[in-house]
Amino acid sequence: MxxxxxxxxxxxxxxxxxxxxxxxxxxxxxxxxxxxxxxxxxxxxxxxxxxxxxxxxxxxxxxxxxxxxxxxxxxxxxxxxxxxxxxxxxxxxxxxxxxxxxxxxxxxxxxxxxxxxxxxxxxxxxxxxxxxxxxxxxxxxxxxxVRQTDPRLTDIYNAERVIMNRNVMLRGIKPTDFSHVRKQSEDFITRLRNANKPSTSNLPTRPSRPPPPSSRRRDPIILLSPSASSLLTMSNIKPFLEEGTFVPATSGSDHPNFLRVSRLLPNIHPTTPIRFDVVDSPDKFKPDYWEKVVAVFTTGQEWQFRSYKWSNPVELFRETRGFYVGYEGEQVPELVMRWGTGVSVLKVERGRRFRDREVCEKFWEGVEGWMKGKGWGR
Incomplete structure (x- = not known):
């Protein structure tokens, strides 16, 4: 064999x-x-x-x-x-x-x-x-x-080519970087546009008109509860929002009715801090100011919303983000629970101040997510 x-x-x-x-x-x-x-x-x-x-x-x-x-x-x-x-x-x-x-x-x-x-x-x-x-x-x-082959078939066989798929045909020696082609194309298109642009040297100049103001580009507003039982008032809101430090609120009429705080929200603007206006009453609001309200603090009392654009709490917290702040261990008011997921519950502790930063970050996470969903930063 x-x-x-x-x-x-x-x-x-x-x-x-x-x-x-x-x-x-x-x-x-x-x-x-x-x-x-x-x-x-x-x-x-x-x-x-x-x-x-x-x-x-x-x-x-x-x-x-x-x-x-x-x-x-x-x-x-x-x-x-x-x-x-x-x-x-x-x-x-x-x-x-x-x-x-x-x-x-x-x-x-x-x-x-x-x-x-x-x-x-x-x-x-x-x-x-x-x-x-x-x-x-x-x-x-x-x-x-050996099988005898027709001479005419031999000529046909000699002219045959092996069929290859596109993956074989397009496979090169190494990946090719065509970024230079894109840059050259952009330069060519720019020169072409400039060449076809009509000359404006002889045309009378007109003063440029500033673009109409957009409420999306103005400072967003945080609205506090005017209730005396609120844990966050105009007296202690600034250190809480900027430094993550909670101090008990103080009573009195010497507190400002308008404050500004700054916060970097990477999902809205990755490098520039956003300035927020903080007020405890909408009495001086213009109609378009309600489009800038991004957060409303509440104590669970419906009388707070009587002068609001949306006096119904359920409707209000569909248009803005709601926050209830209470002490750890205390029961959340039943009305707050009825208002649904539009209101976030935040709890601060009476004695352990190192937990304040965590509560502050939860607030800003909620504001940032709501603003992102509503188109801020676009």
């Missing part, structure tokens, strides 16, 4: 999804042979073939050894540049792009032997048996074994 053909063995192992292993080492540059597992029914026993065995794959009129064939199969997913560099470092025969594509197609069962670079097994066995002295006799003995 003749020795098994290395290409047929490799193809059978690929189709059976049972690849061979290198021996005696697992590195291709130091291994000597390929050990093929049993592949019944054609190859019922394990087979070992030296890596220097010449195969029926022909490149430049010379047979390619099994080491180079197996390496090309291992590198089937590599780019052309990577494959060539690895082949040179390993010292194996490298195949051209079309040759490697033909080999992979054959091993995966998509092409039969006798086409392209792969010589038919009948010719190879006949030439080996006949030797150099009986070449003509061997060719004569093959008459009737």
């Amino acid at each position: 003749s020795d098994p053909d290395s290409l047929l063995l490799l193809r059978a192992s690929v189709l059976a999804n049972d690849p061979p292993s290198l021996t005696p080492t697992e590195s291709l540059d130091t291994a000597h042979s390929l050990l093929f597992p049993p592949l019944p029914p054609q190859y019922p026993a394990a087979t070992t073939i030296p890596l220097n065995t010449l195969t029926r794959f022909i490149k430049d009129n010379a047979a390619v050894d099994l080491r180079s064939i197996y390496f090309a199969w291992q590198q089937r997913e590599a780019t052309i540049t990577e494959y060539l560099a690895n082949a040179q470092s390993l010292g194996v025969t490298h195949l051209g792009f079309m040759e490697r594509l033909e080999l992979v197609t054959y091993l995966e069962g998509g092409q039969e032997e006798g086409e392209g670079c792969i010589r038919p097994i009948e010719k190879t066995q006949a030439s080996t048996a006949a030797g150099s002295a009986g070449a003509s006799k061997a060719q004569t003995s093959l008459v009737g074994k």
Whole structure:
């Protein structure tokens, strides 16, 4: 029985999804042979073939050894540049792009032997048996074994091209940076616009009219509760909002009715702090001021909203963000709970002041999220 053909063995192992292993080492540059597992029914026993065995794959009129064939199969997913560099470092025969594509197609069962670079097994066995002295006799003995091809079909086959998909066609040596093309295009478009722009040197100048004011660009408003039971009033709101420090409110008429605090809200403006106006009464509001109200503090008493644009608490807290501030351990008023998720409950502790910063941050997180949802910062 003749020795098994290395290409047929490799193809059978690929189709059976049972690849061979290198021996005696697992590195291709130091291994000597390929050990093929049993592949019944054609190859019922394990087979070992030296890596220097010449195969029926022909490149430049010379047979390619099994080491180079197996390496090309291992590198089937590599780019052309990577494959060539690895082949040179390993010292194996490298195949051209079309040759490697033909080999992979054959091993995966998509092409039969006798086409392209792969010589038919009948010719190879006949030439080996006949030797150099009986070449003509061997060719004569093959008459009737090799399928005769119509000369016109031969011309057609010679003109065929291997169809490749777009991933293969568009795969380059390395990723290409086209940012310079975009910059050149922008410069060209700018010059073109300037060239087509009519000259205004002879036209009478008109004073520029300032854009109409937008309530979105004005300072947002925080509205406090005027109730005497409120934990946050005009007397202690500024250190709480700016420093995260809660001090008990003080009574009296010497407190200002208007304050300004600043806070950086990254989701609204990442670098510039936003200035907030703080008041405890809307008596001096203009109609468009209500569009700037972003937070309303409440003690849970409905009389607070009588002079508001939205006197119904449920409607009010759909248009603004509500906050109830109470002491830890005290029960939240039932009305506040009825007003729904539009009111956030914040609890401060009577003695542990280090928790004040946490409560302050929760307030600003609620304001920032509400403002972001309403389009502030756009």
